[in-house]
Amino acid sequence: MMGSIDPILLIASLMVASTPILLAAIGELVTEKAGVLNLGVEGMMIVGAIAGFAMAVETGSPLMGFLGAALAGAALSLIFAFLTQVLLSNQVATGLALTLFGIGFSALIGQGYTGVRPPPTPKMDFGPLSDIPVIGPMLLRHDPMVYVSILIIAAVWAFLKFTRAGLVLRAVGESHDAAHALGYKVVRLRVLAIAFGGACAGLGGAYLSLVRVPQWTEGMTAGAGWIALAIVVFASWRPWRVLAGAYLFGGVTVLQLNLQAAGVAIPVQYLSMAPYLITILVLVLISADRRRAAQNAPASLGRVFHASS
């Protein structure tokens, strides 16, 4: 029975299944490293999904679709930025509102797009490399966004670790009062981080509607944004762990779908909950050392910054 599952195909499809969460999570990681808790990931994802879908259908170009999705996600996140950074509203409440707004708004825009097929996203062509046995079909026959998402992870890691701007971003997330006292522009930097998070969430959403599914249905993100949020926390705000967490979740999702198809004698409900359970269990074990996890958590996360004096 297990023999019907091909490990090469499994890994290839887990990369595709994980990419939306990966993109959303890495954006949220940057936002949270700057000290902002944006719970609107789900809303930004689904607005990105419909915006990217509509853009790709209207222009016929998947690239334009992804661009549009990134812009739409960033635009929605700027509403959040304005409310929380300028009007000093509560981040948790505003983020939840953003999610609810995004789900409703996407359903409104998406009315004319149900049942439409988007233009296909071409696969990358690595020439003869794609024909290498095992590695070729497993890793080198995907669409460009899979590689872009891994590049974003690497870029965020290098940005936070090696650049001065990354240091300032971490400093702002660690103590906005101290950063302000040293003369750094806390609000400006946070708005930029929020916009980056929004753009990434938008890309993640568009990947769902343009590649993974690919079509538009209402509420199609189905909680992916919340999983992305959880992965950021359990990955203790480390980019490569976010990649590991997203791939683990994607992997178990694909595996349980395969097992369902193979007709394993486990009730479907248990299989469906498996990705959530296993991902959270593994990440909890990784971040079990509370002292170290606390060190990596941005100390100002979710706190309202007001430059009083």
Place this chain on the structure above:
Amino acid sequence: MTGTETAQLLTIRGLTKAYPGVIANSDVSFSVAPGEVHALLGENGAGKSTLVKAIYGLVRPDAGEMRMRGEVYAPSEPRAARAAGVAMVFQHFSLFEALNVAENVALGMETPPRQRELSAKIRAVSEAYGLPLDPSRLVGDLSAGERQRVEIIRCLLQDPKLLIMDEPTSVLTPQEVEILFATLRQLSAEGTAILYISHKLEEIRSLCDSATILRRGKVVATCTPREVSARDLAEMMVGTALTPPARAPRTDWAGAPALEVTGLSVASPMPFGTSLKNVGFAVARGEVLGIAGVAGNGQDELLLALSGELKSAPGMVRAAGVDLGDKGPNDRRRAGFVVAPEERLGHAAAPGMSLVENALLSGAIRMGLVRRGFIDWAATRAFAEGVVRDYDVRTPGTHVAARALSGGNLQKFVIGRELSQEPAVIVINQPTWGVDASAAAAIRQVILDRAAAGAAVVVISQDLDELMEIADRFAALNEGRLSVPRPVQGLTMEEIGLMMGGAHGMHVPEIGAAHLLHAEAADAEA
């Protein structure tokens, strides 16, 4: 006029800054010459911090002008101030706990060199000034004294012309203060002007060349601190004569010690906290035990362990012979404990709740304010009003929220609320932190009165003068360990410093350290 003005490094004229409801600075004028150590002296809320924030570009004054070497100086942001040669060591550290020393230093510089070069530079300069630092350590793991070194090194690497120090010694042991002063004197000899903010009079008398005294935002006097007595300085600062607290003759109470702590070891619940290691002491009725220590050496943990918020093993804490080691706060309250933590808003009092509600939160058990699960509001209100009346809390009424009270008034309320509960054991952390001098004197007096009435008192404080004034016996916390308590009488400052852990690995700066720094700066420019 221009002659003297260009000779001065910084001249401030008629500086005024108002916030809604308060005038922080009103028509303040003074000047600082190169190499001068100039003190800004005043009580909490006298406007010192606002003034230096204006100089550092964090606050824009409403009126008045500043001149740097005769030229108009109006920094719009700290970056501009740093470019003009102004550096500042903050009172509440502007450090990032989760970042390492080198990263923290880099954040305070305009164009930091690469991490590796910066680390080498930090090592060299810190050794030369007798302030050794490991650039790769996390700031969260450093002691308060070491953190201050990070701030000072960050300033020194910019080769400042004017160094502002905001209450730098509140976190240092006496030995560390001596070394800091040696460093500052050396900097001043090299021509760096220092603006030194403090309310510690003896320090100012030993270090500073001149002093500007502020009261309620106005300059009330200028003087040469060496030529006036500490008492005169205090009276200029406060505006009235101060009386030291009076002590009633000691009564000898019979029986077991009111509070007995043996082998108390608990892990800290905070990420960068200090665990308590084998802490032991006993306090008799009518006795005041003073516990000193540099901030972050286990004071918060000791308070939590005594209040019961942090539970310990059975037998570690006893009151009048009864074991309370594994009992929580409510059981301990029933046994006669009252506790006043350092953080007034958020720990001692709920900021958004009224004084009546706050009185209920800690007084419910001992004052019998709750019957069969229902609150007796009339009795609670009477209790709160009694505290406000007896402890001279200035408030429009007991219905106002705790956060609406000034720091000093809220502290009087918190202390009064605890001391009014007929306590057998009193534990207070930082009783007069951020409280003006007359309120502080009143708080110290009521603590002594309670001790005279038979309570055992533990006062944890970073203010050594305060402990010397009210404690019978003295001990110090150092890295979570408590020294053996000793009678206050006959104790010297040096002995106290050693009990607090001495100089934590610092040494007096070498002569010629400055040359190294300037050579480095020249290298960097080349």
